[in-house]
Amino acid sequence: MIGLLPLMLERVGILLMVAILLSRLKSFRSIVHREHGNAEKISLILIFGAFGILSNYTGVEIRGGGSVSSQAWQTWIGPDGAIANTRIMGVVIGGMLGGPLVGTGVGLIAGLHRFSLGGFTALSCGLSSVLAGIVTGWLGRGIRVWENRALWQAVVIGISMEAAQMGIILLAARPFDTALALVKVIGVPMIVVNGFGTLLFMLIIQSILREEARTRATQTQQAFSIADETLPFFRQGLNPESCREAAGVILKRTHADAISITDRQRVLAHAGEGADHHVALQSISTRLTRQVLESGRTGVALTREDIQCSEPDCVLQAAIVLPLAVKEETVGTLKLYYKRPSRLDRAEREIAEGLGKLFSTQLELAEAEKQRRLLKDAEIKALHAQVHPHFLFNAFNTISSLCRTDPEKARTLLLQMSVFFRSNLQGARQVVVPLYKELEHVKAYLAIEQARFPDKYTLRMEIDPSLEPIGVPPFTLQPLVENALRYAFPSNAFAGKALIVLRAYRETSHMVLVAEDNGVGIPPELLAALGSKAVESPEGTGTALYNIRKRIDEIYGSKGQFRIESVPGSGTTVTIRLPVYNSPWEEPHAESFDRG
Structure with a gap:
């Protein structure tokens, strides 16, 4: 019995060497790792069935009387002979990986082959192999192969199946005395060696799974890192400038030799090898790219002919073309080129x-952001359309009256109206405007209102001159002044006493804008809601305040602040804090400004 252990360990070593070689093959690793469909299960049956056959061939022959033969390859066993092998090890691993179908299939292959070799234990060994496959397959359904405890579960199952085989030999092999003598010789070595071999085999399987998991984690991290770097560019949509920057990032962070990005008509950017003839802004010329655009499915080229490059000496010989989709519609492609097909x-x-997929999501978010901004612009313009006709008609009536009594003042008001409506048009096209432009807007509005109600209102401005070029969202101060005129001074009791103060000053890295009045104030039940949402009240809806706050949040995020404070009977103060940049052109999304 003791002398059999080294021989059995030698046979296990042979099988493990084969297992290690298989673990280096991509096809085997793929079969082990993936969810097992019918094709994978058939592959597992064939692979581990082959392990069972190899175990039979490399077994150690035990002849009548218990003598051990060290013959290297067993092709036939005499009538009084048997073999000690590691057949059960392959059956156990196959069943644990593939379930009942695989376990049964592997057991049948290994068992039938063992039966074909002959010997007085042929039937009992063949039968035990099939039963081991069935039992292990059912037990394997509840075992997670990648977990550490699966190692010991596999060892216990392997030992149990081998012990069961010894029991079947005693029950089925005849004569019984010979079967008992055989079990005494091979029982302990086969149980120990099969348990040990199963442990090592499971370690190999787990190393495959964990290495695959690490690879996938690395790939995922790499993909997210690239997506994070390209996000600012793809959020701008598909255009030559953004795609050129994104292509450079992708080229640097992947193993591709060249990167191209297209829309549905032309190449927007190309970076890397072949840039001398793969020129941006040219029309799409390859059939593969057009097929991807039409089908919305990934295309792969593994030869220069598949790429269809117009340059016969192009170094690029392989490519993968990916669709870029927005709302399930293909809007462009991402192409990764390689100089050697083996790199793909x-x-x-x-x-x-x-x-x-990540870039498609980024483009879809960019499109959603664009639509949201268009909707917000439409809401702002709709708000102006509701307010301005009423204001315009009142202004025209005032100017019409002044044309008879004070033509020069009527002329001045027409100029102020021109300033007012020009500011409206400029503000509707820009995200931020210089502070001095917003103040001109306020002065023009107040000049028209004071012509209608002479000496009723007083506006005082306390503005830090250094802040005048700094950008602010348009329609920020004028609606605050308009709100004060309409709602803060509802009765003649304020005639000659109504005061509105506008302040602008620096506070560390922020500009603070304050609009203050000495009017009636805001009721406490409305104060909490104003600026956060539109409200229904006899005094108004608060839409203008909500609109101002929303635009500050969208443009500046947490760096901007909007606060309303009011004491009934004493007045209202609106405070806006915005980050100060070195110039108006550094404001978010700001356009260039012109004092003309």
Whole structure:
């Protein structure tokens, strides 16, 4: 019995060497890792069935009387002979990986082959192999192979199945005395060696799974890192400038030799090899790209002919073309080129496909952001359309009256109206305007109102001159003044006493804008809601205040602040804090400004 252990360990070593070699093959790793469909289960049956056959061939022959033969390859067993082998090890691993179908299939292959070799234990060993496959397959359904405890579960199952085989030999092999003598010789070595071999085999399987998991985690991290770097560019949509920057990032962070990004008609950017003839802004010329645009499915080229480059000496010989989709409509493609087809392996394809999906999501978010901004612009313009006709008609009536009594003042008011409506048009097209432009807007509005109600209102401005070029959202101060005139001074009791103060001053890295009045104030039940949402009240809806606050949040985020304070009977103060940049052109989304 003791002398059998080294021989059995030698046979296990042979099988483990084969297992290690298999673990280096991508096809085997893929079969082990993926969810097992019918094709994968058949592959597992064939692979581990082959392990069972190899175990039979490399077994150690035990002849009548218990003598051990060290013959290297067993092709036939005499009538009084048997073999000690590691057949059960392959059956156990196959069943644990693939479930009942695989376990049964592997057991049948290994068992039938063992039966074909002969010997007085042929039937009992063949039968025990099939039963081991069935039992292990059912037990394997509840075992998570990648967990550490699966190692010991596999060892226990392997030992149990081998012990069961010894029991079947005693029950089925005849004569019983010979079967008992055989079990005494091979029982302990086979149980120990099969348990040990199963442990090592499971370690190999777990190393495959964990290495695959690490690879996928690395790929995912790489894809998210690239997506994070390209986010500012793809959020601008598909245009030559943004795509050129994004292509440079992707080229630097992947193993591709060249990157191209297209829309549906032309190449927007190309970075890397072949840039001398793969020129941006040219029309799409390859059939593969057009097929991807039409089908919305990934395309792969593994030869220069598949790429269809117009340059016969182009160094690019392989490519993967990915669709970029927005709302399930393909709007462009991302192409990764390689100089050698072997570099376009499965890992590269998976990274590329992940990037294609992430970039499509970024483009869809960019489109949603664009639509949201268009909707917000429409809401602002609709608000102006509701307010300005009433204001315009009143102004015209005032100017019409002044034309008879004070033509020069009527002329001045017409100029102020021109300033007012020009500011409206400029503000509707820009995200921020210089503070001095917003103050001109306020002065023009107040000049028209004071012509209608002479000496009723007083506006005092306390403005830090250094802040005048700094950008602010348009329609920020004028609606505050308009709100004060309409709602803060409702009766003649304020005639000659109504005061509105506008302040602008620096506070560390922020500009503070304050609009203050000495009017009736805001009721406490409305104060909490104003600026946060539109409210229904006899005094108004608060839409203008809500609109101002919303635009400050959208443009400046947490760096901007909007606060309303009011004491009934004493007045209202609106305070706006905005970050100060070195110039108006550094404001978010700001356009260039002109004093003309």
